[in-house]
Amino acid sequence: MRFYEFEAKQLLKKHRIPLVQSELAKTADEAAKIASDIGGPVILKPQAIAPGVATASAKEVADPAGAKAVAAELLGLDDGGRKPNGILVEARPTGEAVYSLSFTYDGTTKRPVVAASDMAGKIDDLGDTHPDRIVRRHFSALYPFSDYIAKELAKSLGLGGNDLKRMTRIVSGLARLFLDYDFADLDITSLVKLGDGNFVVLDVQADLEIEARHRQRPMLNELGFSKDDLRQVREPTEFELAGARIDEEDIRGIISPIAEFDGNIGLVIGAGGGSLTLTDAVRKHGGRPANYAAIGGNPSVDKARRLTKLVLSKPGVEKIAVMSNVVSNTRADLVARGVIKGIIELGFEPADKILIFRVPGAWEADAAKILQKYGIEYCDRTVSISEAARRAVAKAG
Amino acid sequence: MAMFIRVDVDNTVIEKTASLADKLVEVCPVKIFKLASQPNAVEVVEENVDECTLCDLCTQATPEGVRVVKLYE
Numbered sequence: 258m259r260f261y262e263f264e265a266k267q268l269l270k271k272h273r274i275p276l277v278q279s280e281l282a283k284t285a286d287e288a289a290k291i292a293s294d295i296g297g298p299v300i301l302k303p304q305a306i307a308p309g310v311a312t313a314s315a316k317e318v319a320d321p322a323g324a325k326a327v328a329a330e331l332l333g334l335d336d337g338g339r340k341p342n343g344i345l346v347e348a349r350p351t352g353e354a355v356y357s358l359s360f361t362y363d364g365t366t367k368r369p370v371v372a373a374s375d376m377a378g379k380i381d382d383l384g385d386t387h388p389d390r391i392v393r394r395h396f397s398a399l400y401p402f403s404d405y406i407a408k409e410l411a412k413s414l415g416l417g418g419n420d421l422k423r424m425t426r427i428v429s430g431l432a433r434l435f436l437d438y439d440f441a442d443l444d445i446t447s448l449v450k451l452g453d454g455n456f457v458v459l460d461v462q463a464d465l466e467i468e469a470r471h472r473q474r475p476m477l478n479e480l481g482f483s484k485d486d487l488r489q490v491r492e493p494t495e496f497e498l499a500g501a502r503i504d505e506e507d508i509r510g511i512i513s514p515i516a517e518f519d520g521n522i523g524l525v526i527g528a529g530g531g532s533l534t535l536t537d538a539v540r541k542h543g544g545r546p547a548n549y550a551a552i553g554g555n556p557s558v559d560k561a562r563r564l565t566k567l568v569l570s571k572p573g574v575e576k577i578a579v580m581s582n583v584v585s586n587t588r589a590d591l592v593a594r595g596v597i598k599g600i601i602e603l604g605f606e607p608a609d610k611i612l613i614f615r616v617p618g619a620w621e622a623d624a625a626k627i628l629q630k631y632g633i634e635y636c637d638r639t640v641s642i643s644e645a646a647r648r649a650v651a652k653a654g
Numbered sequence: 655m656a657m658f659i660r661v662d663v664d665n666t667v668i669e670k671t672a673s674l675a676d677k678l679v680e681v682c683p684v685k686i687f688k689l690a691s692q693p694n695a696v697e698v699v700e701e702n703v704d705e706c707t708l709c710d711l712c713t714q715a716t717p718e719g720v721r722v723v724k725l726y727e
Binding site: 557558559588591594597598601623626627629630 | 657658684704705707708724726727
């Protein structure tokens with residue numbers, strides 16, 4: 258879940274990370290007033306979610322009059338169907354040096370990692386252009402963050418003396434914030450060393466792990482996130498909001514993420530990345546998915562029932578494909594019960610609505626018996642994901 | 655109405671053992687049992703029956719007092 262930059266900065270400020278002077282303006286007049294209060298040139302950053310809109314549209318202006326004119330223009334930008342949520346007006350510090358930091362998870366080592374560079378920018382991009390200018394340290398997600406890791410990182414950047422101490426404090430503070438708030442990514446794309454030797458954070462991008470939104474509800478409430486606000490790159494559709502509500506109202510298992518497409522094949526899919534593979538497989542075989550809805554984590558019968566009803570109620574969806582990778586904690590029989598129950602509650606025959614049921618793994622023998630009772634063939638793991646998708650597409654016609 | 659599972663309860667068995675009804679309510683992970691109005695007896699919560707995970711905790715607590723039937727077999 259992407260944070261607006263002003264929200265990320267509120268959080269950083271609360272945890273005493275030094276920041277450049279900034280304030281959120283909701284109107285062009287407010288932007289002019291804030292620019293006047295700050296004095297000198299300022300940066301105007303539209304608060305947007307859609308990829309690239311915020312960074313590509315940031316503009317520097319020389320005075321309050323310029324701030325007013327540019328803010329009016331930026332407030333009219335298209336942010337995936339929304340308007341920007343205000344303009345962040347920031348002082349433009351002149352510094353001796355600029356650094357960048359990035360906190361994320363290393364999928365290979367399965368541990369959090371902090372990367373730093375003595376250049377401004379996104380570490381991912383710098384890694385392509387200047388791999389020799391990046392240093393990294395892994396740390397633990399289980400144990401408290403130790404300052405020595407931050408100090409090693411700062412030392413690797415060539416810092417010493419007071420610079421080393423100041424950078425260590427900032428890196429440690431950000432690492433603890435990253436862990437405590439379940440961020441998936443926390444990027445400081447510009448960390449400026451001022452003329453007086455202090456460091457200030459200029460540009461921040463923060464993404465919360467979406468599955469942590471329940472646990473982090475107090476923090477999200479503090480920042481003003483509504484429960485329906487999933488910060489997708491476009492405004493969620495009614496279908497997606499309904500899916501999110503089903504997920505929210507029953508803690509057993511998950512349905513996330515859920516996205517609506519304009520195809521005709523309803524998908525109830527999941528298991529360990531299988532949902533992405535299955536969606537791709539359906540497309541590869543010429544099918545048009547009506548949705549993406551990853552269900553897993555051992556959902557209740559009721560959750561599977563409600564998801565099935567939601568997908569089958571979508572205009573244009575005649576049939577559903579129930580497919581997953583091999584499941585271990587999710588039970589195939591409970592999914593089968595929920596899917597069949599949902600279809601029957603809608604007044605249909607399960608055999609008329611299920612294109613394929615391929616959920617191999619835990620309790621598959623019971624799933625097969627349930628399906629057999631309703632005249633549906635059960636596909637086990639001998640039917641590959643690609644073959645399952647091919648059969649579903651062929652049956653959908 | 656449950657479609658996949660049926661849970662039969664014999665309260666004449668359950669009421670013979672002190673706090674067995676409480677135990678049944680406690681052990682079921684999907685809240686299929688609730689205390690009945692009469693002492694030391696349970697009622698089946700019909701809307702939760704299809705959530706039965708077939709964990710057998712109820713039948714282990716009272717092999718003669720509860721029977722879980724898979725309606726798809």
